[in-house]
Amino acid sequence: MNDRYNPKSIESKWQAKWRDANLFVTQNNPDKPKFYYLDMFPYPSxxxxxxxVRNYxxxxxxxxxxxxxxxNVLHPMGWDAFGLPAENAAIKxxxxxxxWTERCIVQMHEQFDKLGIAFDWNREVTTCRPDYYKWTQWLFIQFFNAGLAERRTANVNWCPKDLTVLANEQVKDGRCDRCGTLVEQKPLTQWFFKTTAYAQRLLDDLDTLTDWPERVVKMQREWIGRSEGVNFRFKVKGSEDEIEVFTTRVDTVFGVTYMVIAPDHELATKLTDGTEWELPAREFRDHVARQKDEQRDRSVDIPKEGIFTGAYCINPMNGEDVPIWLGNYVLSDYGSGAVMAVPAHDERDFEFAKKYDLPIKVVVHPPASISFKRLSAVNAAPVESEWRSLNGTSLNEIGVSVAYTDKYEGSLVNSGEFDxxxxxxxxxxxADFxxxxGIGERAVNFKLRDWCLSRQRYWGCPIPVVYREDGSIETVPEDQLPVMHPTDIKFTGKGGNPLAQSESFINTVDSEGRPARRETDTMDTFVDSSWYFLRYCSPDFAEGAFRRDQVDRWMPIDQYVGGVEHATMHLIYARFFTKVLFDLGLVGIQEPFPRLFTQGMVTMLAKGVGENGEDKVMKMSKSKGNVVALDDAVERFGADATRMMTLFMGPAAQDAEWTPQSEDTFAGQFRFLERVWRTAMTVKFNPQWREQIGASGTDADRALRRRTHQTIEKVGSDIERFQMNTAISALMQHLNTIQEWQSKPDGDPNAGSEAIESLLLVLSPFAPHLCDELGEQLGFTKSFYEMTWPSFDPQxxxxxxxxxxxxxNGKLRARLSVATxxxxxxxxxxxxxxxxxxPHLEGKTPKKVIIVPGRMVNIVV
RNA sequence: GCGGGUAUGGCGAAAUGGCAGACGCGCCAGUCUUAGGAACUGGUUUCUGGGGGUUCGAGUCCCUCUACCCGCACCA
Known part of the structure; x- marks a missing residue:
């Protein structure tokens, strides 16, 4: 018998045994409940x-x-395998x-095996393989047929380095979140999924996600950004044109003193063309476009700027003439791209009006009881009396430096019958009026935009569409799916999408045999990851994306786990997909992930990555050079210790920083496992302890059994609450108790046997290799994976x-040892x-004695 | 600016409103010898970011301030 703990040999031994025995294949025992546990699948880097390691x-x-x-546990793994890195590697x-991708997958698969993670590899899903993306394409066609996929021109984020379009979510601080290049705006014809059609349901059903972290729900709610208001129109003076506006403050409509439209609003050119304002308007539009690119970069407020168009429109409520301005603070893609400006009651309009000396008309009076504090919230505050004396006069004249924006308190003035x-x-x-x-109507607006899924890239799922000679669109017939990538491609990194340069790919025929051109855009990889969890249910199914009976069996996912960085992208897209599939009658659930846990990331100091080249603590990543490689860690301490280390670092929901001191902690985990090894090897194990164990025994025996049963309870409940760090500390305490018990004479070997068997059982989810090896040494013939979790006896x-x-009086004065x-x-x-x-009573009679049985006594004198 | 989170020994961290610091790391002293990534024994001394409040009792609940982290950021 080898008496040293040698993780290297036992880990490879057990990994082979598990593999040969097909131990981790998903069980389908009809008598057992199902549990679908899913980690967000990785990009195969x-x-x-x-x-x-921590995640898995x-x-x-x-x-x-x-x-x-x-x-019956479904615990699958797969690869989010389309994406830019593979294409960049192709160029390089x-x-x-x-x-390149397949090679990475092989490497990463080997590393997962080295860790001994119990994945059912028979269900491996790889999004870049034809047997998967065939169905991604098929799903696209279902969306298209349902009217949920459409083409339109839109200003999109364009990364000039990757030569591709980015979703808003992929732009971080104005830069491409992949390569860090400054993003530009560019108009292109793009494919969109109509996520906005589902905005309300995506919002409403957040209420059902009670087992989601609250902050993720909040982030989604904000992202969807619902607001209620009124749509109505201002007639352009001397023209048939109308400007539609959306406002949440229709109560201030009598205070409109100007109109601002986005510089790229369709009327912006129309109003100014052929006038003296034409050139300035064009220059302003270009200026703002550049400004927007730069602003995203700095993510700071840029001053409000605008320019008069020379045109006027008419306020439909009071017939007043309203000058029309272009402004850099109006977004063209929210609402109708035009804002009725009420400077007296909106901070942004106020700032603009002050700058350009536009009139400010008060239409809401603050209540008499208004607190000074609220008014002073912005800039130097006017005093209350100042507000009350403003009736009808321009704020400019008085020099008040703040807008009154409270939307609940106050009373209307200068508003006709609504005063x-x-x-x-x-x-x-x-709104009723x-x-x-017929002036306007109530309306709801969302911040959520339609999902632009087009990417001008080779390594993504081809969009299964052809353009006929007459320019009309048809989808590729199902029996011709998948549309595969052409192979006659040279990856140069120049000239945009390689697909668009492949004649063999582009030239095709339509369903009637006439020449046609293929769509060359590929899909955003978030499309691939919006349904992979369904594919796991029947990964080899060749007749469809998934087998309905298997989806009904396994979905929804009982526990979904991933990083909080996916709060507003993947998690919204996947919810959207599920709802569409529900509406199409393809699945029976509306929410895929009723329980979500967002685990913290492991961070580490990265050298010279800050904006000014300073060091910064950030998420471990290859590209920042701040990684502790799995291979190194496993080489030094073994997979079991590596797993335990990452779990012991801190609460699973919290970020954990890997520091130089972590190396010592790491060694500590190894020492713990070594002690487990030694203890198990020296204990006199009696396989029949269950039958022979007695109720009596020495004090040490009873203390040991007590600890054993406490540990079983604690570890189980900690695992269910994601408290892996305290579960491990309970295991350590258990081991300490066993060693203490061993140091005393006359211990009951049955109590020791119970203790060690229980320890190995509850340690096995964390250190499965070590436990199985020790189990074998103690005479067990099965892996702990096949054994039953021990029950604990509360008595x-x-x-x-x-x-x-x-x-x-609240001060600790004595301790009493008493019966429980x-x-x-x-x-x-x-x-x-x-x-x-x-002595502390000083002879006085206690006023009150508070007793919490089993807890404490407090005497109040 | 708005929203959310965090703050406890030398370090990572524990603590249903009830003995703060479990467990681990580090450090100090000692024991031992198959000198090892040793192991074992003992020690590491009022202390929960600041202020106020509720309570017999607050790390925990409430208010407020400070610092750091994250998300959103002209959404009319």
């Missing part, structure tokens, strides 16, 4: 680091725990993206005697009689 060690502990508790190393109403009532009354008189777990603190269930009265008597307490 080729190398795992300890940051990855959490999942593996939970999956193994569930298996041992009698569930002249290797085909498919080949005197408070803003809330006025919003309703004026507008609807009754045995219960403390026999506890120490009760006695306080006098000592009564209130007995406790009081004992406490008052205690020697240590007496």
């Amino acid at each position: 080729g190398a795992l680091h300890v940051g990855h 060690a959490i999942g593996d502990a939970i999956a193994r725990y569930r298996v041992m508790n009698g569930y 190393n002249h290797v085909h993206p498919a080949e 005197g109403l408070n803003p809330t009532e006025a919003r309703e009354k004026i 507008m609807e009754q008189n 045995i777990a219960k403390e026999e005697e506890i120490v009760i603190p006695v306080q006098v 269930d000592m009564s209130r009265e007995a406790l009081e008597a004992l406490a008052l009689a205690s020697e240590e307490v007496g």
Whole structure:
């Protein structure tokens, strides 16, 4: 028998055994409940680091725990395998993206095996393989047929380096989140999924996601950004044109003193063309476009700027002439791209009006009781009396430096028949009036935009569409799917999308045999990851994207785990997909992930990556050079210790920083496993302990059994609550107790056997290799993965005697060792009689004695 | 600016409103010898970012301030 703990040999031994026995194949026992545990699948970058280990060690502990508790567990893994890195590698190393990707997958798969994660590899899903993307294309066609995929021209984020369009979500601080290049705006014809059609449902159903982290729900709610208001139109003076505006503050409509439209609003050129304002307007538009690019970069406020168009429109409520301006603070893609400006009651309009000396007309009076504080919230505050004296006069004249923006308190003035109403009532009354008189109508607006899924890239899922000679669109017939990538491509990194340069790819025929051109855009990889969780249910199904009966069996996912960085992208897209598929009758659920956990990332100091070349603590990543490679970690301490280390670093939901001191902690985990090894090897193990164990025994025996049963309970409940760090600390305490027990004479070997067997059982989800090896040494013939999680006996777990603190006026004065269930009265008597307490009573009678049985005594004098 | 989070020994961190610092790391002293990535024994001394409040009792609940982190950021 080898008496040293040697992780290298036992880990490879057990990994082979598990593989040969097909141990991790998903069970389908009809008598057992199902549990679908899913980690967000990774991009196959080729190398795992300890940051990855943490994610998958959490999942593996939970999956193994569930298996041992009698569930059919679906715990799959796959690859989000389309994407830019493969294409960049193709350009750099002249290797085909498919080949490069497959190579990375092999490497990463090997690393997962090295960690001993219990994935069912029979269900591996790879989004870049034809058997997967055939169905991504098929799903696209279903969306298209349902009217949920459409082509239109839009200003999009364009990365001049990657030569591709980016979704808003892929732009971070104005830069491409892949390569860091400054993003530009560029008009292109693009494919969109109509996510906006589902905005309301995506918002409403957030209420059902009670087991999501609250902050993720909040982020989605904000991202969807619903607001209620009124749409109505201003006629352009001397023209048939109208400008539509959306406002949430229709109560302030009598305070409109100018109109601002986005510089790229369709009327901007129309109003100014052929006038003296034409050139300035064009220059302004270009200026703002450049400004927008730069602004995203700095992510700071840029000053408001505008220019008069020379045109006027008419306020439909009071017939007043309203000058039309172009402004850099109006977004063309929200609402109708035009804003009715009410400077007296909107900070942005106020700032603009002050700058260009536009009139400011007060239409809401603050209430008499308004607090000074609210007014002073912005800039130097006007005093209350100043506001009340403003009736009808221009704020400019008085020099008040703030807009009154409260939308609930106050009363309307200068608003005709609506004078005197408070803003809330006025919003309703004026909206009613507008609807009754055909001026406008109530409307809801969302910040959520349609999902631009086009990418001008080779290594993505081809969009299965052809353009006929007459320019009309048809989808590729199902029997011709998948549309595969052409192979006659040279990856040069120049000239945009390689697909668009392949004649063999572009030239095709339509369904009637006439010449046609293929769509050359490929899909955003978020499309691939919006349904992979369904594919896992029947990964080899050749007749469809998924088997309905299998989806019904496994979905929804019982526990979904991933990084919080996906809060507003992947998680919204996947929810959108699921709802569409529900509406198409393809799945029976509306929410794919009722339970979500966002684990913290492992961070580490990265050298010289800050804006000014300073060091910065950030998420471990290959590109920043701040990684502890999996191979190094496993080489030094083994997979089991590496897994335990990443779990022990801190609470799973919190980020954990890897520092030089972490190396010592790491060694500590190894030492713990070594002690487990030594202890298991030296204990006298009796396989029949269950039958022979007695109720009595020495104090040490009873203390050991107590600890054993406490540990079983603690570790189980900690795993269920993602408290892996405290579960491991409970395991350590258990081991300490066993060693203490071993150091004393006359211990009952049955108590020791129970303790060691239980320890290995509950340690096995964390350190499966070590446990299986020790199990074998102790004579077990099965892997712990196949055994049942031990049950605990509350009677045995219960403390026999506890120490009760006695306080006098809240100060600790004595400790009493008493029986666990000592009564209130007995406790009081004992406490008052205690020697240590007496002097502190100073002979006085206690006013009050607070007793929490089993907890503490507090005497109030 | 708006929203959210965090703040506890030398370090990572524990603590249903009830003995703060479990567990681990580091450090100090000692024991031992198959000198190892040793192991074992003992020690590491009022302390929960600041101020106020509720309570018999607050790390925990409430208010407020400070620092750091994250998300959103002209959404009319």
